[in-house]
Amino acid sequence: MAAGVAPVKPRAQLWRSIAARVGGASSGGLWESIAFWRPFALFTGGTAAALFMVVIFTAPPVPVPAAAPVVVRAASNEMGASYLAVLTDAKTQKAMLVVSAGRTSTDLWVKPIDPAMHVADRSLELWALPPGAAPKSLGLISAGDKLAALQLPAAADQSLADVPMLAVSLEPKGGSPTGAPTGPVLYTGACIRYW
Numbered sequence: 001m002a003a004g005v006a007p008v009k010p011r012a013q014l015w016r017s018i019a020a021r022v023g024g025a026s027s028g029g030l031w032e033s034i035a036f037w038r039p040f041a042l043f044t045g046g047t048a049a050a051l052f053m054v055v056i057f058t059a060p061p062v063p064v065p066a067a068a069p070v071v072v073r074a075a076s077n078e079m080g081a082s083y084l085a086v087l088t089d090a091k092t093q094k095a096m097l098v099v100s101a102g103r104t105s106t107d108l109w110v111k112p113i114d115p116a117m118h119v120a121d122r123s124l125e126l127w128a129l130p131p132g133a134a135p136k137s138l139g140l141i142s143a144g145d146k147l148a149a150l151q152l153p154a155a156a157d158q159s160l161a162d163v164p165m166l167a168v169s170l171e172p173k174g175g176s177p178t179g180a181p182t183g184p185v186l187y188t189g190a191c192i193r194y195w
Contacts, residue, residue: 081195083160087168087187096187097141099126099166101156103195108150110141117186118143124186125175126150129165140175141168166191 081103088095096117101108110126118124118141127135139150152159169176170183 085166085189085191087189106152125171128163
């Protein structure tokens with residue numbers, strides 16, 4: 001349809017009128033000037049990017065989850081059912097070590113009180129002294145241990161129930177070679193039931 005119409009050249013006054021309208025519509029002053037807004041847009045964009053970088057690099061570190069809490073059981077006012085002995089030096093009556101075992105435990109805890117009790121190149125051996133029977137070795141007390149655990153052959157109720165006394169003897173390095181005390185008895189103490 002447009003091909004069927006012959007082109008007509010507009011009058012020069014019409015072009016001037018169109019140019020005046022378009023130029024007049026965009027002449028809103030400074031607020032509509034691209035020359036004003038282009039540097040302002042570049043400045044604000046750069047400022048925003050710089051602020052973003054400052055926030056990224058100076059932000060506090062991401063919080064790390066706290067480690068799992070450590071549960072500490074507070075000691076009760078009473079000691080549980082146990083066997084207890086304080087072994088003393090026969091000459092000075094000074095307490096030298098404490099021995100304890102829970103009634104149903106196979107661990108026999110030995111706590112030396114005087115670190116000077118150990119003798120170089122010799123061993124200290126702990127003995128159970130049942131009445132009317134041969135002494136039974138409970139193990140060697142290692143030098144330098146602040147608290148050591150010796151293994152009982154059975155629960156303390158079976159291993160210590162008929163043992164009224166404990167003793168420590170001075171033995172060759174590695175313990176008694178005969179299965180019975182061979183050296184002098186240095187410390188003794190009553191083994192009592194605490195319950």
